[in-house]
Amino acid sequence: MSRSCFPQYSVFTGTAPISSLERFINHSRKYCVRLVRRTLLVLLLPFTANATELSLSIADVVAPDFSARGITLLLPASGSADLRITELHVQRRSLLDVRIHCAAFALSTASVSCHGGSLAQLPGMLVQFDYRFDTASWQVSAQLRNVPGKQLASLLPPDMPPANLPLPGQGALTGTLRVSGNASAVDAFDADMQLTDIGFSDASGLHAAEKLHGTVKLAATRKAALWAWQGHIAWQSGEIFWQPLYLRGGHRISASGSLDGASLKVEQAVVDLPETGRVQFSALWDMKQGALAECAAHGSDLALEKLFTDYAKPFLDKGALAESHVYGHADADWQYRNGATQSLRLVLRDAGIADEGQRFALLGVNSEIDWQADAPRSASIAFAGGALLGVPLGAGQWAVQMRSMDFSVAQAALPILDGKLELRDFRLHREGAAWQWQFGASLSRVSMEQFSQAAGWPKMLGSLAWRIPKVSYDGNEINIDGALLFNVFDGTVVATQLKLVNPFGRAPRLSGNLNMRELDLDLLTHTFSFGNMQGRIDADVNNLELQDWQPARFDARIFSSAGNYPRKISQKAVQNISALGGAGAVAAIQRSYLRFFENFGYERIGWSCVLRSSVCTMGGVDGGDSGAYTIIKGGGIPAITVMGYNRNVSWNELITRLKRVTQGNMQAIVK
């Protein structure tokens, strides 16, 4: 090391022990790396009448990442010392007019120390440092009393803290900081800080905190390249937004572990989550990869509601789960290794899930699930009840086979109202990023009366029963293979080629065909208070497409069923059918002699509607595509024939008219 790397001194005076000063400077020279001397001035010596004072001025000290200009060390005879640096640059940070005052400054052949030191820039901070020449060991400690976090942050080098972590912009710190080391490195660090109203934010505002109150204790000691640390954080109040999490005070964490250049190890940690419970974990963080290498976590009797809302839901940005509430309590054991979950053991106690849209709910779930990534397992899941599309489900118990990310249930029953939904070969598995599922199902006879009430529909009679060979979901579409058969209104409704695209999106699209046979008109008209009709009717609704559960397209046709049965229609029903064509048609009937009859006979009913672009193009019994059409062809005595005149009507208008009619707002005006 060349001599020129250290500022030279040449003149000294006063009462300071010269040999120790010399030794101090010589010693420091050993550790100077590449200081470049610019100028050296040593001045001197104003002796006063009754005090001896040494003043040492060093003009510039320049080194990579470090420079100081205008350094003055003033050593009054009182034992104190004043160090003044006009301009200090550490890495890319600059400080002007740095003044350090040591109440007690001692310099001996063995050591140099400054006790009761204060910095003009940080009025609330008392600094102390000791340095031993023989061992080159040093210790710096600081006592902070309401030191603004902002000022403290300004002293940190620009690459601290790492990973662009935001620094405090508001608030103050009180407590002690102690750092010690030797010539080569820092070997101990100790902090015990109380945070008052601390706030920070990064430039994007996505990592920010306000009004943080709490205590932070951290102690770390180094042995060779390994740091052993233990810390305790009690976060009492305030709020943090760390995209996408938003958390409030009440958290506590105690942890200990080690740190080497490559990884951060948490040997054991205990975290208290407010209103949730206590989680213990150990973890290994790979600092080079910036990823979790290993983790084992355990929680007992965790309150699932808060756990899900605060810590899981923010990560789910769409889908039904993101709009759900979770209830109950659980014990959990989680093992993570090699970039994947190795095992998860869950004990659910009275747990439940319900989505905000009231589409599904499963409540009172009790189960012990012991899932392993590399071994098949089975679990028994018992539940007390639930709901599906507003229809209540009864209690049940399912045996689930688990094989990695493949879950299956061979057979399961789900009680629905007075019937039962039986599932067969249910399978849920993950293909790439998407979850897919499929099952076969049959519904044993459910009373239509109860079902329609539960679903909020008009009260319908009859029963509901169907059997589906296979329902499957590929991550985007739900497909139903085979036919759904409903037994309603003493007839049958068969739904085929049903497909539901984007089921969990804003506008789910359902397509398929509905074919109804021999529906009892008496039951049907009774249900929808349409006036009475007797007879049987077939209906086909083909090429049906519902968007957001509203018809967007279909080819519909209603026609009298084949066979012999009584065919009668009441005057009110005639009026109502006519009213669908507009008010004029109703008036025409009311003016005629037909008003004297309660019921009429008919031979055939036929009506069709082709819906395209919100317009329904209608036709009657005999087809044809222009002019008037026959909706009801009269027969018997007294007979009535109802004609339609307008072939095109807006779908919304037709629905409005139908609602008016079925809600009974239609007053019969008999003149």
Add this chain to the structure above:
Amino acid sequence: MRALIKFFIALFALTAALNAFAAADLEVNTPGINAIKQSMQARHAQLAAHYSSGAVGLTADGMIALRDAGAVPLAQRQAVNALVAAENNDRNALYAEIANANGHPEWQGEIRSTFAQRWIQRAQSGWWVQSGGAWKQK
């Protein structure tokens, strides 16, 4: 004469090319589009204040983005994030549905850019819009 024929052929080709997309009916109405529009209208009441404050801006690709989270109180940042995500889901669905309703799913890209210009044109003064990759206040 040949020049005249060429001119007409060129004119026809140009008109046809323009019509290929000009035929897209952006006001087309289906129940699906209605559902998305209603959802967006309901959300707009919540978003309007954030457009005005500059927290949320309109992007050049027909979406919205959180441009200055600092303009939102800390406790509401998560909710605003969720609003932005939900609005963008709806916007993506809207462009796809309009393309579908026109019978041309492949027009989605053009429909999106037409809407992007429209949203930005209709933005109130003071709102932030993206232009040429940078944010500008209208």
